[in-house]
Amino acid sequence: MRSMTGLGAASRSAAKGKGKSGAQALALSAEVRSVNHKFLQLKLRLPSELALLEPEVEALVRKRLERGSVTLNVSSHGAAQLSALALDVGVARSYHAQLLELARELGLEPKIGLEDLAKLPGVFASEPDSKAMQQGRKLLLEVVEAALDNLEEMREREGQALARDLAKHGAQIARIAAQIRTRMPLVVKGHQDNLRKRVAELLGEKAALAPADVAREIALLADRLDVTEEITRLESHLAQLQVLCAKNGSVGRQLDFLVQEFLREANTIGSKCNDAQVAHAVVELKTSIERLREQVQNVE
Numbered sequence: 001m002r003s004m005t006g007l008g009a010a011s012r013s014a015a016k017g018k019g020k021s022g023a024q025a026l027a028l029s030a031e032v033r034s035v036n037h038k039f040l041q042l043k044l045r046l047p048s049e050l051a052l053l054e055p056e057v058e059a060l061v062r063k064r065l066e067r068g069s070v071t072l073n074v075s076s077h078g079a080a081q082l083s084a085l086a087l088d089v090g091v092a093r094s095y096h097a098q099l100l101e102l103a104r105e106l107g108l109e110p111k112i113g114l115e116d117l118a119k120l121p122g123v124f125a126s127e128p129d130s131k132a133m134q135q136g137r138k139l140l141l142e143v144v145e146a147a148l149d150n151l152e153e154m155r156e157r158e159g160q161a162l163a164r165d166l167a168k169h170g171a172q173i174a175r176i177a178a179q180i181r182t183r184m185p186l187v188v189k190g191h192q193d194n195l196r197k198r199v200a201e202l203l204g205e206k207a208a209l210a211p212a213d214v215a216r217e218i219a220l221l222a223d224r225l226d227v228t229e230e231i232t233r234l235e236s237h238l239a240q241l242q243v244l245c246a247k248n249g250s251v252g253r254q255l256d257f258l259v260q261e262f263l264r265e266a267n268t269i270g271s272k273c274n275d276a277q278v279a280h281a282v283v284e285l286k287t288s289i290e291r292l293r294e295q296v297q298n299v300e
Contacts, residue, residue, distance in 0.1 A: 002300040003158030004068035008151030012143040027077040030147040037069035047076040066250040067300045091122045163245045169292040176285045177234045187275045230265045252299035259293045
């Protein structure tokens with residue numbers, strides 16, 4: 001079991017190498033945070049020079065995580081460049097010739113400096129350094145993997161604590177269900193005695209119902225009050241809770257559905273049984289189920 005809440009961070013740097021842009025030393029830092037969410041929601045922020053790798057990074061995160069709102073920030077450090085400047089001498093000559101022609105046409109003294117030409121569009125262009133980009137891609141995937149490792153480690157630790165808490169609430173539900181099961185025969189007997197008493201008071205000593213009629217009414221009353229099926233299903237759900245808490249992988253959605261089943265049985269028991277002690281037990285039962293539900297919302 002893993003929690004959906006966690007934090008992971010990592011840093012990686014590449015050794016200096018030679019590319020079109022000269023000596024390079026690329027350094028990346030990644031931080032990944034996750035909080036609760038019904039599905040997997042990703043927010044990625046990569047350095048602009050590595051933005052083209054976003055689909056690959058997203059696929060990597062989706063392979064590792066199944067649920068949660070995940071924010072991944074990757075920042076670059078150092079003076080490394082993943083692209084190189086290329087000079088287009090032909091464009092510079094064309095600019096220079098046209099500027100000289102313009103100066104003659106306007107009767108102006110040409111004052112064209114190197115800095116002026118360098119600022120004109122197309123004179124210098126950025127072109128990818130394939131070797132540096134390959135190194136950047138490798139380093140990016142490494143640092144994201146390392147950050148995800150740390151995140152998963154934290155989520156697993158939180159998941160172990162969640163499993164213990166879920167087991168505690170499950171034990172509480174089992175205790176209350178056992179109390180209700182023990183109490184119900186007394187509740188049924190009390191209602192049956194009250195029924196006989198009311199019949200006797202209404203009919204008096206001179207008249208009486210046939211024993212078969214009384215027996216039929218008592219049987220119907222017992223059937224209306226019977227919550228054995230609901231208690232049995234609660235116990236079955238508790239067994240399933242134990243199985244899911246011990247299971248690897250994403251079980252949050254299954255647990256969420258299971259909690260709804262817990263609540264359905266509790267509501268049915270409350271609606272069937274007209275007894276003060278059982279009513280109090282049902283309130284306690286719903287409280288424990290609600291606490292269970294709150295913790296289940298944190299499970300991946």
